[in-house]
Amino acid sequence: xxxxxxxxxxxxxxxxxxxxxxxxxxxxxxxxxxxxxxxxxxxxxxxxxxxxxxxxxxxxxxxxxxxxxxxxxxxxxxxxxxxxxxxxxxxxxxxxxxxxxxxxxxxxxxxxxxxxxxxxxxxxxxxxxxxxxxxxxxxxxxxxxxxxxxxxxxxxxxxxxxxxxxxxxxxxxxxxxxxxxxxxxxxxxxxxxxxxxxxxxxxxxxxxxxxxxxxxxxxxxxxxxxxxxxxxxxxxxxxxxxxxxxxxxxxxxxxxxxxxxxxxxxxxxxxxxxxxxxxxxxxxxxxxxxxxxxxxxxxxxxxxxxxxxxxxxxxxxxxxxxxxxxxxxxxxxxxxxxxxxxxxxxxxxxxxxxxxxxxxxxxxxxxxx
Numbered sequence: 273x274x275x276x277x278x279x280x281x282x283x284x285x286x287x288x289x290x291x292x293x294x295x296x297x298x299x300x301x302x303x304x305x306x307x308x309x310x311x312x313x314x315x316x317x318x319x320x321x322x323x324x325x326x327x328x329x330x331x332x333x334x335x336x337x338x339x340x341x342x343x344x345x346x347x348x349x350x351x352x353x354x355x356x357x358x359x360x361x362x363x364x365x366x367x368x369x370x371x372x373x374x375x376x377x378x379x380x381x382x383x384x385x386x387x388x389x390x391x392x393x394x395x396x397x398x399x400x401x402x403x404x405x406x407x408x409x410x411x412x413x414x415x416x417x418x419x420x421x422x423x424x425x426x427x428x429x430x431x432x433x434x435x436x437x438x439x440x441x442x443x444x445x446x447x448x449x450x451x452x453x454x455x456x457x458x459x460x461x462x463x464x465x466x467x468x469x470x471x472x473x474x475x476x477x478x479x480x481x482x483x484x485x486x487x488x489x490x491x492x493x494x495x496x497x498x499x500x501x502x503x504x505x506x507x508x509x510x511x512x513x514x515x516x517x518x519x520x521x522x523x524x525x526x527x528x529x530x531x532x533x534x535x536x537x538x539x540x541x542x543x544x545x546x547x548x549x550x551x552x553x554x555x556x557x558x559x560x561x562x563x564x565x566x567x568x569x570x571x572x573x574x575x576x577x578x579x580x581x582x583x584x585x586x587x588x589x590x591x592x593x594x595x596x597x598x599x600x601x602x603x604x605x606x607x608x609x610x611x612x613x614x615x616x617x618x619x620x621x622x623x624x625x626x627x628x629x630x631x632x633x634x635x636x637x638x639x640x641x
Contacts, residue, residue, distance in 0.1 A: 275311070276350045282314035283321050285331040285338075292338060307344045315394055317354030319362055322370040325351070326377025333385040342387060350390040350423070351378050355402030356532030363486030363551040364400055364588075368581050369479040371402075376414040383416075392423040397430040399584045400536050400547035406434070406444055407451035412577040415464040418455045422448055467578075471571040474559045475578055482555030489550065489614050492527050499611045500527070502604040503597075504538035542600040544615060548588025553622030556629060568629050583639075586626055590635040594619060 279291050291312050295301070301308045314332075316325045329351070332338055342349060353374050358367030375391055382389040393409055395402025410418055426434065435441040458464050467475075490496065501507060510519050520529040527535075539546045559568050572578050594616060601612040623635065632638055 276313035277310050278313050278315055278352060280315045280317070281321075282316055282328070283318070283324075285328055285335065288312050288314055288332055289335060289338060292341060305344075308341055311345055311348075311350060312341075313350040313352055313392070315352035315354055316374060317357040317394070319358045319367070319370055322353065322358060322374040325353070325374040326381045329378055329381040330385075333381065333387065339385075347386070348388045348390055349382055350392055352392045352394045353378075354394040356394075356396055356400075356536075359400045359402075359547050360527075360530075360532045360535050361487075361490075362483040363490075364482075364548055364585060365552050365555050365581065366479040366483035366486070368577075369475050372412070372414060372475075372577055375417045379414070379417045379419075389417070389419060390421055390423060391417055391419075392425070394425050396533065396536070397427040397433070398536050398540070398548075399588055400545075401532060403427075403430065404580075404584055405447065407447040408580045410448070410451035410455050412580040413455075414577075415466055416459070418452065418459075420452065420456050422452055467571075467575045470563065470567060471575050471578065474563055474568060474571045475575075477562060478555035478559045480555075481558035482551035484551075485554035485618065486551035489611065489618075490527070490546075496611065497526050499604055500538075503544075503600045503612070504542050506530075506534065506538040509534045509538055509541075543591075543593040543596040544600075545588050545592040546615065549585050549592065549622055550615070550618055552585045552589075553618050553620075553625050556625035557621060560625065560629065565628065569631070572629060582626070582630070585622070586630070586635055587639075589619070589622055589626065592619065 277291060277295075279287050282288065292308070295308050295310055300310060314328070316322050316328075321328070329349075333342070353371050355367060355371060358370050361367075362370075378391060379389050391413075393402060395409075397403045406422075406424070409424060410422060433440075434444040517531065517533075519531060519534045521531065522529075536547050556568070572582055597615070598612070601609075626635070627633065630638060
């Protein structure tokens with residue numbers, strides 16, 4: 273069967289209404305019942321769209337035509353939340369928290385309208401693009417948003433990694449069903465707990481500070497763009513015929529036009545792995561100074577979302593190798609020293625703060641695998 277028609281890059285209710293109108297013009301409806309046999313699913317990908325996701329859904333459901341269409345389709349609305357674009361623009365901490373808040377806002381808007389939500393995670397294979405353990409999606413989701421469902425996208429490399437061998441595929445499914453079963457049981461027993469106000473404030477402050485740090489390095493200036501092209505093999509990646517989409521978006525230049533997949537791939541090749549950790553140290557420094565070490569430790573220990581996020585940052589930080597990255601940086605002229613020095617400082621700060629808040633001597637000491 274054909275799934276929902278995904279309206280990618282949705283920024284407002286009019287994007288969904290336009291798709292509904294086009295379907296009408298294309299005569300894609302039953303002439304006896306006058307109903308469209310198509311489900312429409314907005315995908316919120318940018319930080320701005322994720323921040324307004326709940327508001328956009330309220331505006332959409334206030335439209336009688338769309339509400340009537342949704343009612344005719346079983347009153348179930350699928351909404352996709354994207355990880356990649358926000359990570360590219362604001363870093364991993366800010367983008368993950370934006371997705372977390374968007375899920376809660378979407379579920380609340382649909383519940384208030386008496387409609388049922390289906391949240392789909394439009395994630396990539398790598399951690400910066402939302403990848404990671406499949407059960408982590410369930411345990412990290414806001415309360416009452418899982419709703420007995422788990423729907424996500426899997427990239428080609430993810431399919432091979434998670435389902436390529438029978439035993440591994442079985443383990444992947446076991447994790448998914450196990451996490452869903454526990455979430456449903458907790459919901460039915462009334463044991464679902466919301467993060468407290470201080471934990472939310474810690475996450476918000478950390479997201480804001482990390483985004484400020486990230487955007488202080490990663491901008492669309494000519495100097496950073498030149499450094500990026502010199503210290504990563506992006507020029508080679510651009511010439512490779514891989515993937516189903518072009519490397520850059522048509523009509524956009526510089527970093528704004530570069531898609532998230534080659535962006536993450538380029539930083540992976542030079543071992544900086546910038547999208548997976550940069551800015552996290554500054555975010556942690558801010559909340560430790562503001563709320564105190566014990567409060568931050570408590571928030572991470574008691575809130576699955578924050579724990580999973582910090583664990584992912586730790587994995588990416590452990591994978592980064594700045595000795596190899598320094599060799600790539602040496603390919604650049606003297607003007608690039610400022611950028612790499614900032615990367616080294618933030619890497620050291622992130623390592624120091626991660627070990628502090630997790631009370632560890634080495635990275636991955638507490639990793640269960």
